[in-house]
Amino acid sequence: MRNSKGFFSTLAYLTMFIFGLQVCGQQFILLDIAEEYAMNNTAMGALSSIGFIAGLCSTVFLGGLIDKKNQRLLTAVCTAAIAVGGLLVLLVPNFIGLVVGLTLMGFAGALLPAIVPVMLSKYDPAHSSRYASISEMFYSAGSVAGPLVMALVLEQGGSWRALYIAVTLVSVLVAAGIFWMHSPAVSVQDAEQGISLPKNAGSFLSVLTPTGLLLLAWGIAYSSVESGINSYAKPYFTEAYPNALAASTTIAIVGIGMVFSRLLASKIHKKKAEVAAACCLGGGLMALLMVLVPGAWSSYLWCILFGLIAGPAWPLAMSVAIDSFPENPGRISALLLVGSGTGGATVGVFMGMLADNFSLRVCFLYPAAMGLLSMALLLLVRVLNRKKKKEQAA
Known part of the structure; x- marks a missing residue:
């Protein structure tokens, strides 16, 4: 099981589902968050930009790590960081906890669309379009599930925090699974050719x-x-x-x-x-x-x-x-x-x-x-x- 390429790929795709669930679910509940914290339109707009700004920073400053470090561990760390961000939103019941949690989730989650297709394509370069497409398909599925599930929860009188309960639980399970897995072996063809990166790889x-x-x-x-x-x-x-x-x-x-x-x-x-x-x-x-x-x-x-x-x-x-x-x-x-x-x-x-x-x-x-x-x-x-x-x- 730890060496199963299929199971490894499924866990990797699920990180994209988590990211879509968090991003689009969060946009759906933004008004509910603003009402609880008595935010005006300017503050609400700033809150909606936090994840984007954090994600832009992570891709600019940490994007080079994708070509230099173990991509499986990077994926697991980013997913675990999303779980930590969700816990901060849930366990620190004030505006500071909310901002720090959303920032951490945006910072870590934004790297996943760059890591996942690259990581999977490395083991099967001839089918890079398959991995990129399925990764984005899982993101789209999460982006649909987030608003629909939260609409049902709010309609039944539930709290907007239910989103972060779901995101945290799923992120913990997926991150643990990726940490536990072994990285798939590189194909025989690539191994024979020899994969070497130039000195400026990652810059x-x-x-x-x-x-x-x-x-x-x-x-x-x-x-x-x-x-x-x-x-x-x-x-x-x-x-x-x-x-x-x-x-x-x-x-x-x-x-x-x-x-x-x-x-x-x-x-x-x-x-x-x-x-x-x-x-x-x-x-x-x-x-x-x-x-x-x-x-x-x-x-x-x-x-x-x-x-x-x-x-x-x-x-x-x-x-x-x-x-x-x-x-x-x-x-x-x-x-x-x-x-x-x-x-x-x-x-x-x-x-x-x-x-x-x-x-x-x-x-x-x-x-x-x-x-x-x-x-x-x-x-x-x-x-x-x-x-x-x-x-x-x-």
């Missing part, structure tokens, strides 16, 4: 190439599409085109669509950049349709289709990034997450400006444009990678 210099910078820009652009639609769907269906069902379920429906499409994407091992670029274009098109063909139910359909169409974009792009930098997969994965975090932080500002100066409908032009840009960036990455292969073959 930013190793990935700050034209390809790396394009992938960073792609992370910013694509995150603006996904975060923009998820963030502004509720006000869109509350104020612009009232639809109570859509307002309360859009995020979950998008997540469910991504679970299925990312599962299908795990079967894609060729033309990954092209497929991901097409998904980016399709996601941007759904945002554009919310502007050109708006309506309470038509726009709900565009959101549903967005989850199904755009879902494979992130895991396939992550796989392309890992394939582009086989000596530094951890650092390029972390760089991609830095781009994603930056896009997620800025999209609200730009869409808010469009909404204030024009309308909620018009603000969806921003994610539509970012979808087109993200497609172009991935196609440029494809061109550079093909050029590199030709030079190496010559």
Whole structure:
């Protein structure tokens, strides 16, 4: 059992489920937390940014460790840190305990999307897209489960702290399992070839190439599409085109669509950049349709289709990034997450400006444009990678 690659992979995927459960469940209960601590809108907004800021710091300053240290132990430590953060929220019943706990969970959890696909791909490099897609599928499943479970708990009169009870318990079990497991053996083919890392492995210099910078820009652009639609769907269906069902379920429906499409994407091992670029274009098109063909139910359909169409974009792009930098997969994965975090932080500002100066409908032009840009960036990455292969073959 300790040497089972299948069991090891399952535990690794569960860390992504935990991260999705915590992040999206927390966004759902944010208003309940604010009411208990008598927070104003500014304080509530700051609280929602804590995890993002902590996660951005961890990927920038610790992302290099992914290529240098034992990835199994890093995964276990990050998962255990999430459990400790949950315990702080539960056992220190004041605002300081809440802030410290959320900061620790955000700091540790943000590294998991970079560690898990890299760790699993190392033992089977030919199927990196499978591991990236299934990892993101588990994250999407957690992002759906968090809001739905907490909606049920709160409806029955339960406390928002139930989320952190669940996160803590599952994190403890998964972290203990990963600590107990042995790292899977490297494939015979890789062992014969010999895996050696260059001296600068783990440094930013190793990935700050034209390809790396394009992938960073792609992370910013694509995150603006996904975060923009998820963030502004509720006000869109509350104020612009009232639809109570859509307002309360859009995020979950998008997540469910991504679970299925990312599962299908795990079967894609060729033309990954092209497929991901097409998904980016399709996601941007759904945002554009919310502007050109708006309506309470038509726009709900565009959101549903967005989850199904755009879902494979992130895991396939992550796989392309890992394939582009086989000596530094951890650092390029972390760089991609830095781009994603930056896009997620800025999209609200730009869409808010469009909404204030024009309308909620018009603000969806921003994610539509970012979808087109993200497609172009991935196609440029494809061109550079093909050029590199030709030079190496010559």
